[in-house]
Amino acid sequence: MQKLVLTEEQQMLKDAAQGLFSDQAPVSQLRKLRDEKDPLGYVPEFWNQAVELGLAGTLIPEAYGGSEFGHVGMGQVMEEGGRTLAASPLFASGVLGACALMLAGHGSQKDILKDIAAGTHLMALAIDETGRHQPARVATKAEAQGDGFVLNGNKTFVVDGHIANTLIVSARTSGGERDEQGITLFLVDANAEGVSVERTIFPDGRNYAKVELQNVAVGADAVLGPKDQGYESLQKVLDIGNAHLAAELLGLSSEAFERTVAYMKERKQFGVYISSFQALQHRAAHMWSELEQVKSMVLKALMALDASDDQASLLVSAAKAKASQVAELVTNEGVQLHGGMGMTDEFDIGLFMKRARPVQLLLGDFRYHADRVATLKGF
Amino acid sequence: MTDLDTFRQETRAWLEENCPQSMRSPFGSEKEVCWGGRNFKFYSEDQRLWLERMAEKGWTAPDWPTEYGGGGLSRAEHKILLEEMARIQARPPLNSFGIWMIGPAILKFGSEALKQQHLPPIVRGEIRWCQGYSEPGAGSDLAGLQTKAEDRGDHFIVNGQKIWTSYADRADWMFALVRTNPDVKKQEGISLVLFDMETPGVSTRPIKLISGESPFCETFLDDVRVEKDQVVGEVDKGWTIAKYLLTHERSMIGNMGSTAAGQKTLPQLAASAVGLQDGKLADTMLRAEVASWTIDSIGYELTAERARDEAKAGQGVGNVSAMLKYAGTELNKRRYELLVAAYGSEGLIWEGDSRPAGALPQQWLRTKGNSIEGGTSEVQLNIIAKNILGLG
Ligand SMILES: Cc1cc2nc3c(=O)[nH]c(=O)nc-3n(C[C@H](O)[C@H](O)[C@H](O)COP(=O)(O)OP(=O)(O)OC[C@H]3O[C@@H](n4cnc5c(N)ncnc54)[C@H](O)[C@@H]3O)c2cc1C
Numbered sequence: 001m002q003k004l005v006l007t008e009e010q011q012m013l014k015d016a017a018q019g020l021f022s023d024q025a026p027v028s029q030l031r032k033l034r035d036e037k038d039p040l041g042y043v044p045e046f047w048n049q050a051v052e053l054g055l056a057g058t059l060i061p062e063a064y065g066g067s068e069f070g071h072v073g074m075g076q077v078m079e080e081g082g083r084t085l086a087a088s089p090l091f092a093s094g095v096l097g098a099c100a101l102m103l104a105g106h107g108s109q110k111d112i113l114k115d116i117a118a119g120t121h122l123m124a125l126a127i128d129e130t131g132r133h134q135p136a137r138v139a140t141k142a143e144a145q146g147d148g149f150v151l152n153g154n155k156t157f158v159v160d161g162h163i164a165n166t167l168i169v170s171a172r173t174s175g176g177e178r179d180e181q182g183i184t185l186f187l188v189d190a191n192a193e194g195v196s197v198e199r200t201i202f203p204d205g206r207n208y209a210k211v212e213l214q215n216v217a218v219g220a221d222a223v224l225g226p227k228d229q230g231y232e233s234l235q236k237v238l239d240i241g242n243a244h245l246a247a248e249l250l251g252l253s254s255e256a257f258e259r260t261v262a263y264m265k266e267r268k269q270f271g272v273y274i275s276s277f278q279a280l281q282h283r284a285a286h287m288w289s290e291l292e293q294v295k296s297m298v299l300k301a302l303m304a305l306d307a308s309d310d311q312a313s314l315l316v317s318a319a320k321a322k323a324s325q326v327a328e329l330v331t332n333e334g335v336q337l338h339g340g341m342g343m344t345d346e347f348d349i350g351l352f353m354k355r356a357r358p359v360q361l362l363l364g365d366f367r368y369h370a371d372r373v374a375t376l377k378g379f
Numbered sequence: 380m381t382d383l384d385t386f387r388q389e390t391r392a393w394l395e396e397n398c399p400q401s402m403r404s405p406f407g408s409e410k411e412v413c414w415g416g417r418n419f420k421f422y423s424e425d426q427r428l429w430l431e432r433m434a435e436k437g438w439t440a441p442d443w444p445t446e447y448g449g450g451g452l453s454r455a456e457h458k459i460l461l462e463e464m465a466r467i468q469a470r471p472p473l474n475s476f477g478i479w480m481i482g483p484a485i486l487k488f489g490s491e492a493l494k495q496q497h498l499p500p501i502v503r504g505e506i507r508w509c510q511g512y513s514e515p516g517a518g519s520d521l522a523g524l525q526t527k528a529e530d531r532g533d534h535f536i537v538n539g540q541k542i543w544t545s546y547a548d549r550a551d552w553m554f555a556l557v558r559t560n561p562d563v564k565k566q567e568g569i570s571l572v573l574f575d576m577e578t579p580g581v582s583t584r585p586i587k588l589i590s591g592e593s594p595f596c597e598t599f600l601d602d603v604r605v606e607k608d609q610v611v612g613e614v615d616k617g618w619t620i621a622k623y624l625l626t627h628e629r630s631m632i633g634n635m636g637s638t639a640a641g642q643k644t645l646p647q648l649a650a651s652a653v654g655l656q657d658g659k660l661a662d663t664m665l666r667a668e669v670a671s672w673t674i675d676s677i678g679y680e681l682t683a684e685r686a687r688d689e690a691k692a693g694q695g696v697g698n699v700s701a702m703l704k705y706a707g708t709e710l711n712k713r714r715y716e717l718l719v720a721a722y723g724s725e726g727l728i729w730e731g732d733s734r735p736a737g738a739l740p741q742q743w744l745r746t747k748g749n750s751i752e753g754g755t756s757e758v759q760l761n762i763i764a765k766n767i768l769g770l771g
Contacts, residue, residue: 275771285705
């Protein structure tokens with residue numbers, strides 16, 4: 001059985017990613033993007049550097065210009081990006097977009113992978129229609145017209161929706177509003193007629209969009225994977241996405257925790273460092289213990305994806321659930337243990353909380369995944 | 380085929396042939412657990428045979444060196460053995476403080492003579508050990524222990540009182556912490572000594588627990604003679620060994636967080652107690668709590684596995700046993716609270732002809748000790764805070 005430790009190559013990738021994020025995309029960069037209401041929501045120079053390092057193609061096969069480094073590798077990148085709250089199209093394009101195409105794409109559709117690896121083509125996954133993640137609840141309709149289809153409907157919480165070149169849209173080709181059967185995935189040009197994208201602002205200063213599809217005509221070649229059976233490949237993409245979000249949560253929680261512990265060692269009250277108060281020591285020790293569980297679960301989930309383990313869905317949902325729960329704990333405690341300082345915008349600790357919540361919710365929060373764990377376990 | 384595949388095949392065949400049928404199911408009650416020792420009464424011939432056969436191969440202590448009777452297995456082989464035992468639901472042949480606690484300490488710190496004397500009988504389940512650490516005045520502050528050992532040339536004379544000594548009334552030998560030097564810093568004057576419970580001056584008195592059982596005792600030591608060659612490691616240097624032993628004890632207690640092979644899982648038990656509706660536990664709030672517990676138990680299992688893998692790769696932080704003990708015991712307590720909730724009033728029937736949940740009330744109460752024995756949860760958090768996080 002595979003050991004729960006990183007290989008030397010994976011550790012090297014982690015170190016390289018850590019170097020890149022801390023030098024080129026520190027927390028101050030996100031702050032600047034937010035304050036300036038940057039229209040792109042990321043810094044192109046940084047993205048180019050990430051691409052040059054090969055990060056965009058981490059999961060993409062070599063034949064398409066990627067490095068095929070696997071999920072454990074990409075997970076390390078996501079974790080390190082989580083530490084500096086780095087904003088980039090990496091997740092939407094390099095993880096969700098790339099994997100959807102790899103899993104469901106046919107010949108010419110897969111050619112987009114080359115441009116994703118080169119960082120020049122951006123993707124976004126437009127699936128949710130309500131505030132809480134329900135991937136089978138698809139009211140968006142795709143009606144056959146001539147050789148192709150006409151799409152109508154609304155999507156929300158679309159990561160990087162307003163900068164994407166291509167949207168992957170789930171739409172109903174048959175069945176009722178909550179049926180898993182009858183969902184088809186489509187590749188939709190973001191600039192096609194009838195597509196309107198509205199950027200929404202979130203507490204984390206990152207990119208999410210509402211997408212409206214009004215009589216959007218697409219050809220038969222826009223169908224990604226089998227018609228009516230899109231839910232199955234979508235589930236696989238969501239498993240992958242959730243494992244990498246869990247990795248990001250691990251990174252941001254670890255960073256928030258370490259900053260909190262450091263603050264406890266420098267802040268004095270009653271003539272002593274607040275780190276000498278046992279009430280606070282125990283809370284920190286509990287958080288550390290919880291983070292250790294998350295670390296093991298994230299690593300195992302990523303390994304299970306690489307190995308196409310039949311337990312992968314269970315392990316991913318368990319990891320995302322726990323990572324969400326612990327991110328909530330650690331970011332809340334982080335603010336509390338910083339006292340008034342924690343409530344100021346000037347201090348970074350609050351930024352970790354503001355990033356954590358959308359990541360927790362994205363593709364299913366603790367409750368969604370705990371429910372899925374129960375279902376997969378048969379109870 | 381790799382060597383490990385061969386090992387697996389051979390192990391499977393051996394177990395198939397040697398594990399008695401009645402030893403292939405979870406323990407039905409405490410009396411079915413084999414603790415060994417001079418006075419142990421086997422409850423069945425199969426139980427005796429199973430111990431004998433496993434001990435013969437050294438598989439009661441699979442990773443100990445063969446020269447002391449152990450199995451000499453590598454970590455990978457050891458894992459395979461456990462997997463193969465789990466496959467047929469084979470019971471552990473022997474529960475033993477010797478194997479879990481004092482054995483590893485003797486192996487690491489003991490003289491060659493001590494190893495020869497004590498390890499083989501432990502492997503064979505002939506000698507049962509108890510742990511004389513805690514005293515009335517020294518629990519969490521273990522280093523504050525007062526039991527004193529006076530130097531009489533070739534031996535010590537020991538006087539004092541131990542408490543919470545698990546199975547002292549059934550044990551053959553004790554490993555005890557005693558103060559050999561009262562004039563130095565408290566951690567520096569402690570020694571770890573071994574003596575036979577039949578030595579004159581040793582007496583025990585059982586203490587009844589909230590579960591109604593009496594698994595532990597007060598132990599009185601009055602002018603007990605302990606030979607000097609029964610000191611593990613050096614005189615006055617026992618504290619380091621005591622702590623090493625505690626890390627073994629903690630990993631063992633923390634393991635209670637795991638569901639043992641063959642044991643029904645919490646979701647399975649909850650489903651049998653409250654039933655399923657449309658494939659889901661009929662009580663939705665309970666289902667949510669059981670799901671949350673399941674997630675944490677997956678996390679705990681993986682973390683224990685990662686800790687072992689990291690230790691082997693020479694990575695990771697020390698003191699992880701404190702975290703595993705804390706997480707594992709809190710998890711086990713939660714499991715039993717949820718079981719009691721799942722069975723409802725049926726689960727609290729203490730005595731009577733019909734007990735749908737068996738000894739659940741007693742087991743539930745016993746788990747409350749998990750976060751106390753071997754160092755309390757608060758003490759584990761102190762260790763994490765100080766030794767790992769550097770908070771002070
Ligand atoms: C089932 C069971 C089996 C046992 N078996 C054995 C055995 O075989 N051999 C043996 O030697 N001992 C045994 N023990 C004893 C066990 O090791 C002690 O009970 C334990 O170390 C706690 O000591 P105490 O009972 O004196 O509690 P105390 O130390 O008095 O603790 C009381 C409370 O104060 C808290 N506390 C104490 N110090 C601190 C601190 N510094 N910071 C924060 N909180 C603190 C504790 O966490 C606890 O909640 C057993 C105990 C149990 C319950």
